[in-house]
Amino acid sequence: MNYNSLYEKMTATTELKDWSEKLPDQVEKALHPSQHGKLEEWFQALSTLPYLESSFRDFQSGVTIGSLEDCSKIDQVKLENTLRSFHPWRKGPFSLYGIKLDTEWRSDWKWERLKPHISSLEGKVVLDVGCGNGYHCWRMIGEKAELVIGIDPTLVYVMQFQAIAHLVGKTNAYVLPLPLEKIPLSLKAFDAVFSMGILYHRRSPFDHLLDLRSCLKPGGELILETLVIEGGQGEVLVPEKRYAKMRNVWFLPSCLSLESWLKRCGYKNIRLVDVSPTTTLEQRSTDWMTFESLPNFLQPDNLLLTVEGYPAPLRAVFIAQAPHS
Numbered sequence: 001m002n003y004n005s006l007y008e009k010m011t012a013t014t015e016l017k018d019w020s021e022k023l024p025d026q027v028e029k030a031l032h033p034s035q036h037g038k039l040e041e042w043f044q045a046l047s048t049l050p051y052l053e054s055s056f057r058d059f060q061s062g063v064t065i066g067s068l069e070d071c072s073k074i075d076q077v078k079l080e081n082t083l084r085s086f087h088p089w090r091k092g093p094f095s096l097y098g099i100k101l102d103t104e105w106r107s108d109w110k111w112e113r114l115k116p117h118i119s120s121l122e123g124k125v126v127l128d129v130g131c132g133n134g135y136h137c138w139r140m141i142g143e144k145a146e147l148v149i150g151i152d153p154t155l156v157y158v159m160q161f162q163a164i165a166h167l168v169g170k171t172n173a174y175v176l177p178l179p180l181e182k183i184p185l186s187l188k189a190f191d192a193v194f195s196m197g198i199l200y201h202r203r204s205p206f207d208h209l210l211d212l213r214s215c216l217k218p219g220g221e222l223i224l225e226t227l228v229i230e231g232g233q234g235e236v237l238v239p240e241k242r243y244a245k246m247r248n249v250w251f252l253p254s255c256l257s258l259e260s261w262l263k264r265c266g267y268k269n270i271r272l273v274d275v276s277p278t279t280t281l282e283q284r285s286t287d288w289m290t291f292e293s294l295p296n297f298l299q300p301d302n303l304l305l306t307v308e309g310y311p312a313p314l315r316a317v318f319i320a321q322a323p324h325s
Contacts, residue, residue, distance in 0.1 A: 001043070001162060003027055006174045009147055013125070015189030015217070022184070023176075030177040035155065042159040045085045049166045050075040052097060057168070059142030062108055063135060065167045068098030086160045089288040091135040096167060104289035106282045107135045110196065110225065114317045117273035119221050121145040124191035127183075127215055130198040133160035134175040140194075141173050150175040151183070186214045196225035201248050209265040216322035222267065227252050228275070228316040233260060237310065244297035244306045244313060255316050267320035278313040 003024070010020035033039050052075060054066035071079070080099050083089075092103030122144040128137050131150030134157075140148045152158060152175060161175040193215050195208070202208040212222055229237045231254035243249035253261065255272055262270050280303070283294040294313070299305045304312050 001031060001046075003174065003176075005170075006149070009172075013147075013189070015187065016125075019184050019187060019189075026178055026182055027176060030153070031155075039155060042086065042156070045082050046159065046162055046166065048078065048082050049163060050078050052079075052167065054097070054167070059138045062093070062095065063138045063164070064095040065164070066097040071097045083160075083163060084288070086156055086163060087288065088156075088291055089133065089160060089286075090157075091132040092288075094135070094164065096164070102286045102288055103135075104283060104286060104293055108139075109282055110315075111136060111139050113274045113276060114223060114225065115139075115143075117271070117317070117319055118223055119192070121192060125149075125189065126192045126194070127151070127190040128194045128196075129180050129212065130195065130201075131157075131161075131175060133157045134164065134173065136194065136196070137161075137173040137175065138164070138168075141171070146172065148173040151178045151180065153177060153179045180208070180211055183211075183215060185211075188214065188217050188220075190215050190220055191217055192221045192223065194223045194225075196223070197227075199224065199226035200243075200250060200252055203250050205251050205253075205261060206265060209261060209267075213265060213267065213322050218322060218324045220322045222318075222320045222322065224262075224318045224320065225315060226258070228255050228258060228314055229311055230254065230314065232256055239308065239310060242308055243310055244294070244308070245292070258316065258318065262318065262320050266323050268323055270318060270320040272316060273319055274315075274317040276315055278315055 007020050010016035052071050055070050056067055058064040076097055089103045091105050091107045092101055094101040121140055123146045126140050126145045126148045128150040131137055131152050134150045137148045137150045155177055158175050158177045165171055193212050195212055199205050199208055229252050233256040235254040236257055237252040239249050259270055280295045285293040297306055298312055299307055306312055
């Protein structure tokens, strides 16, 4: 869990230098054993990971590190047992030294939907908000991003990223155990900011959109993916209690409503580039995520409705720019 190389990169970057002075203390507090009862156990698990040399790495067509031939059977068993100790694995999939890590989400499908529409990431500094275990961070590295910083306060996901990073070795991708609120206001440091699957969890979607804008350089690109509903301007679903068994879902706007929110928050060149229903092929329980998943959240006799009677998950991707001044 050594972030020194990140701190050095941030210190050398004008826009990130001020944050780099505060960040070590933020990380130390977030990773204090009092923050989670299993933290020491996870640290111990990370220390048992074998040191392997991969003959092959691919972050463009997926996240693949090494092959079965690159490690002994003993090391493969040790690696798989350690990776399984970080259950549940939600974002992926990964192929790691012959281990097929089949996650709850086919996050690669989401990436393929949005990739044709985003600006080139080559040489860019990128922020991934609510990145989970950092699956998409690796895909951004595959697109030749210069530096990718993911943030997520859920510590088991940070541990999953650290396990993958151990196998990768030297990298320009990092996941910090922090929420968006810990990023200094008006940082204006990132060429691109991704927020995928986060907006509907925010009590104030406008504050979230403004916080994302404050992270972007003038003219920087926002990639926003979130749950939406079908409907016209001004239509928004506010679930009474739960949505698809999730407690913390607050606002599901129509695409026209969300476009108007982005305009109200000062974004320019707003484009709706994809609207896709989430299917039980894209989100489901697996051997690596054994809890309930989308098939349990929908009505068994009508997959167009959640168990609460709301419209089934529909996801939209918007691309927008921060203003130039």
